[in-house]
Amino acid sequence: MASNGIRDRVAIVGMGCTPFGEHWDKGADHLLVDAANEAIGSAGVKIDDIDAFWLGTMGSGISGLTLSRPLKLDYRPVSRLENMCATGSEAFRNACYAVASGAYDTAMAIGVEKLKDSGFSGLVTARPVDDGTAASLTAPALFSLLSPAYAHKYGVDQAELKDVFTRIAWKNHHNGARNPRAQFRKEVPKEDIACSPIVAGPLGIFDCSGVSDGSAAAVIVRAEDAHRYCDNPLYVKALSFAAGPAAGPIDPGYDYTTFEEVVRSAADAYRQAGITDPRAELAMAEVHDCFTPTELVLMEDLGFAERGSAWKEVLAGTFDLDGELAVNPDGGLKSFGHPIGASGLRMLFECWLQLRGEAPAERRVASLDRGRTLGLTHNLGGSPGECVSFVSVVGSEPSA
């Protein structure tokens, strides 16, 4: 995969993130205003100082007007993007490139989703009309297809794999309980997770991410200007995106134990950032744990665990807050919630807090004390065999 990367050419100098959850008293406009105000406040700028805007939302509005109206951005450039559940990351990626190109001095990436007002649980999207012959499966069912395939390929007992999924949900609730902005701020006993009502395959409701409302935003400037805005900017080391062939449902070559899109985008991002051993070099990772089997498979696809071994690493606590590489220290999609367009930027928000030493002590990742300075975000859109994948690496230190 050819890419030049923009390592250390742009930096984040301010971020904002609303609490995620059920905001019955707020619309998308309110959430956007809240996130944008926090972001510009933390960068010490006014909204008029931002030259251009990239808005990510899957279904809470169309066009740049969705942002220009509430923020009063009259006559400024505002793009609206959508790339399934990786929408927020896509807004960030494009805003970074705009600043790196020199076209603008300052840009804002902002994402929003208002999911709770639809009258349905889960993601509601308007799909193009088709001939009605496709099997209609829900998102948890599509991701649950990973479970028997993984168990079969690596000879793991289904009951043991269920314990692994439970361990992932338990960890992410443990982390989210230490995060005042998370949707679910309660630790949940493993036995409650394991016995939760079944949704699809082996997945219970506690294996599924939170359906929520929320917004998050970042202010991006050229790296050489960053210290004019803040003392401790977050440098962008790598941005990678891969849209797969989407042939998994018709291609017997796909075995439902991996996301090739993630493998490719991770390899590209590591090359851009100069990372050779992600597990040993990253301080933390925010990954797309839409359902617990997804997080399991991602540990292997992102190179954090050997093929077929991530389930053991999960049970051993490798990815806990005090483990070798903390994964989803903010609670992840599972516990922080998943307002689609905001999630990619929410992941960056945790990197912003953790890598700059601003995360509260009760969820500070242990590997920071070992001198690690890099964080990874991974955002997935679609389902196994037909998806897009985004990987970023950010760091608190400019490269030597």
Add this chain to the structure above:
Amino acid sequence: VATFTVDRLAFSLSPPVVAAVVDFDGGGRFRCELTDVDPESVAIGDRVEMTFRRLFTANGVHNYFWKARPVRAKAIEEGES
């Protein structure tokens, strides 16, 4: 059957939706509903055959398409699967 699930949220005329990724002898793959099957008994490697069934009905219009079902014992004996 390459992998499978039981979707307890999706709509079906015969709930719950038992879904499978089916690989064909000689190549090709299709993801569809299984029918005439015990949801608890499905396993990777099961052999299934296609059957033309009603998927949806709306406004009195029936939409027929392919589902899969376990290969019947007689066919297995005769090696016709």
